[in-house]
Amino acid sequence: MADTLRSVNPTTGAEFGDPIPETGPDAVARIAADARAAAPGLAAMRPTERGDLMRAVAAALAAHEEAIVAVADAESGLGDVRLRGELTRTTGQFELYAAYAETGAALDIVIDHAAPRATPPRPDLRRLQIPLGPVAVYAASNFPLAFGVAGTDTAAALAAGCPVVAKAHASQPATAVMLGQIITEALERRGADPRLLAVVSGFQAGLDLIRDPNIKAAAFTGSIAGGRALAEEAAGREEPIPFFGELGSLNPVVVTPEAVAQRGAALAEEFAASMTLGAGQFCTKPGVLFLPEGHGLDEALAEAVRAKQVHPMLNRRIQEAYTAEASRLAAHPQARFAVEPSLEDDGFAVTPGLVEAPAAAIDGDDTLLHECFGPTALVLTYADTAELERVLPQLPGGLTATVQLASSADAVAQKALPLLAERSGRVIVNAWPTGVAVTHAQHHGGPWPAATNARHTSVGTGAIARFARPVAYQSTPEPLLPEALHDDNPLGVQRVVDGVLEPAGKA
Structure with a gap:
């Protein structure tokens, strides 16, 4: 029989609820392969389609507020008021990232037309960001909603066009399973591939996940020791992958x-x-x-x-x-x-x-x-x-x-x-650091050991950039270019053309 996790009430120290099976190696491999298979469909979505999908997730989470808060409180002891506020923040992240993705700003499109008379002559160059692929998200315990299975890392990865495999935190296994079910059901109702999000449970499953070749990036919020161990796993793979860890901070x-x-x-x-x-x-x-x-x-x-x-x-x-x-x-x-x-x-x-x-x-x-x-x-x-x-x-x-x-x-x-x-x-x-606004200008990161990469944030729209990479097309005929790079801007997304910003909506 597979090992199981049990929910524990921090107020009493007593176990409660049904046992939750840990995810075995074969199941982790299957889930990661499913995420890789679902990735092209998400990457191919237009920005508006991706935004609609994320808003559907936000609406589904809000619709299940009572059930989510009840199980999260039972497993965390954080209280009804705190968790309702945290759920509002969680759905707000999805909505903000959806709106940002719809503008095309996350694509970071830059077009420099050819200049044959320049010295030396300059070719036509067009750059945009493309999704990395499936992302492993390690849920945090101190914010079971805003940094959990449905948290900022998951929202940012989906906005970038990346499927997510989330590893449940051992302190809130039932919360993680519930959030995963709500999100996958919302995806299915929207006509999207439900394999765009999955949840795995158990310590070994977390290691198996980051080692799986179908996983192309990982995000973690937690201790320095845990983050360092996962970062070493990510770097030690045959194909190393980027690891974005938010670790300890004295503030x-x-x-x-x-x-x-x-x-x-x-x-x-x-x-x-x-x-x-x-x-x-x-x-x-x-x-x-x-x-x-x-x-x-x-x-x-x-x-x-x-x-x-x-x-x-x-x-x-x-x-x-x-x-x-x-x-x-x-x-x-x-x-x-x-x-x-x-x-x-x-x-x-x-x-x-x-x-x-x-x-x-x-x-x-x-x-x-x-x-x-x-x-x-x-x-x-x-x-x-x-x-x-x-x-x-x-x-x-x-x-x-x-x-x-x-x-x-x-x-x-x-x-x-x-x-x-x-x-x-x-x-x-003249303020206090507890409280991190989810905005465009926010930076939630810092030099080691606050984060494994001080250039990146895990909160705010800048968090999306972690899960994409740039590709430049040189001297490529328009029919072969991604739609977002066409001269007539059919998607109406934000772009920089010959050094001049074209705001979203200009087609």
Whole structure:
């Protein structure tokens, strides 16, 4: 009998529901081959057809809101309000990527007509992006909807014209199966190939999937260790494939002396709220807070953190790793607990914590510069601007970096911002990093270990580009060109022709 996965309620720690079979090697190979067989049909769709398909998926997910939220809450403990908001974000991603795909912007079309009198003569060149092929998507546990089977990676891959084989996260196996069924049924009702999306389950299935020759790219959100292992698998194949991993991030916050003087008490409360949001299991949790010496916020920070009631952790392994990592941080010779976290008796519940140390503790020593996944953060006190300028470049790469300042004339902020931009993918001023808007301008990535490729984002319309590659046609007769490259622009898509942008709709 095949091994099975069981749903576990994080609030109680009890298993529930029917066992879900793990996907065996033969089934993974068949599913990957099916995705490869379905790929040409999706790639051949016009942008408007692909957009219609994605909107149908969004509508189907919205129509099953009650059932999706119920099973996701039972498996994650994240709560009804949080998960309804996350589902809205999930359907919104499909709709935004659909609209973007329909404009043709994701095709990145560039046409340079021949210039025979140029020196040297220039041939006719026409470039566009084509889909890579089937994509393996590894669902995340901390956002079971927005980064799960129906999450941003899946939406981006479909918008690029790539079928998806999603690997369910072990913490939410029933949620993954339900989402997969809803999407494939929506595809069938729309007259599309249901093999454009499939779900596999089990640790070994995840390895078999990334090793399968029919898989042409992979996307992952999770731990550094898990991401590194999958990245090595992707690179070690006979035909290496691109791997897009979003991994660990400290998301530092620098508070200037002027900001402390202006609104110190409010900043302490806001930091505690952001740091403990979702039980500190957000990839953008502010994990390091830089405060000036003599800030006077010790008691306010400790009280704000102690007052927070957090959701249970996602699973037993994460719960146990949380307190172990917090204790490791506090064991540093220059560090101490300001608030010591603990494990609670019910399910995977924990209490939040706070570790304090001088900023000098990280100068030439990265012991404290490791993410504690969960509602504990590190507070570092800096002596002056010179010390900040010395230690900030030593931070590991991150998804975000934040400066809390008093005004644009704040001298500390002026020094800190460019240093933080060198180490992060998104720089924030006078706000908090938890919350990632799904927009055209968003960048959710950063230098290692935040991501395996700092040039790419996993959120926003830029995420689509990960799953396509450019092809240039030189001196090719129009009848042999893809329709999108014809001179009369029959698809009405956005293009750059001889250096001039032609907006979508111009045919």
